[in-house]
């Protein structure tokens with residue numbers, strides 16, 4: 001049978017509130033043209049993130065009832081610890097309330113002025129935590145990863161030659177650590193090959209630089225390795241994931257992604273001394289080491305989610321849903337980042353809206369147009385998120401101007417995907433009418449969350465229902 005179906009039945013549903021075009025015009029104005037500032041109830045299909053938005057299984061809900069809320073030494077912690085140590089083989093497992101809390105602790109200990117953190121691509125919160133510590137983050141994405149229209153199997157790879165060169169230029173003693181993001185979220189949800197991870201680890205080991213993995217989407221990455229990398233076809237996704245972690249000295253993880261929980265995360269390391277320093281910080285910021293900012297019930301949901309995420313029926317459906325949207329867009333030659341990645345479709349806003357200059361944020365304009373057209377909420381991953389200012393105040397744009405439409409796990413159905421493709425196609429048909437935006441307010445860190453915008457001239461998009 002060729003059709004891939006959702007490998008679950010639906011036991012509990014949440015209603016969707018529908019809005020009209022004219023209501024959305026007002027709602028978007030009220031949100032200062034930043035979809036982060038919309039109320040969720042005013043969104044029809046919410047593809048802002050795949051983080052914490054997945055549907056939990058009946059087993060996860062059962063775990064929630066079982067959660068042991070003891071302050072210290074809770075049963076739920078030991079279950080959480082045993083599932084993660086089976087996956088990572090790391091002896092020190094530190095729960096945190098979400099991924100960025102692990103980053104904050106790790107870079108407070110390992111970062112600091114004069115240090116560098118090298119990566120394929122640092123996610124925005126990771127970069128912010130590196131920079132907040134005083135260190136500098138450097139992205140060394142492979143060349144294929146920088147070309148949105150190129151089809152290649154592992155566009156998330158780190159450029160190994162650039163990695164060696166950067167270590168030589170900056171001095172190994174100044175490199176706090178190397179961290180590879182799997183899959184590469186900011187670069188299109190593209191996977192990293194096992195060979196690339198193995199070689200990056202060898203380079204780090206030769207210079208005694210700690211090698212870490214940002215493991216948010218480890219299962220999606222492992223499934224791509226199974227599909228695309230020679231020698232892995234007969235291995236289970238769990239075995240592939242175990243090999244992936246075996247190269248790492250440590251990892252950070254947001255359990256809101258590939259642990260299918262609504263909240264949570266962890267930091268895991270081999271080095272006991274590093275773990276002790278991290279736990280000292282954990283106690284003052286997150287909580288006692290056997291709960292780290294989480295309830296016992298969250299630890300249970302994460303443990304079960306980590307067991308469920310490696311199921312291949314699930315991963316097959318997951319990757320296929322995104323591939324399916326790509327196929328619909330191909331029919332209309334709509335530009336998106338190819339091939340489709342693990343958790344999201346990334347529209348190439350620069351190619352979609354070539355009449356809007358980067359200084360007028362084509363990605364943000366496209367996000368607004370998708371909301372107006374069909375109540376779809378996505379996120380700009382371009383110069384609003386990653387742009388910087390030169391000394392003269394001019395914008396240094398991001399490498400790509402993308403709009404990410406991230407699919408929450410096990411949440412939307414096939415007809416939602418058809419609706420999504422229809423809305424994108426409709427916007428594409430009247431793309432010439434979409435206008436650029438100016439920023440009217442921004443904050444110093446992670447400005448995309450709270451920035452405010454206004455259309456450069458008149459209304460953002462005169463077309464309508």
Ligand code: F0G
Nearest residue numbers: 049051098099100123125185216254256
């Ligand atoms: N690393 C990566 C690769 C991420 O995608 C995220 C979160 C984090 C770290 C931080 O984890 O949110 O639990 O603190 N990404 C979300 C997203 C927010 O929408 O992609 P967190």
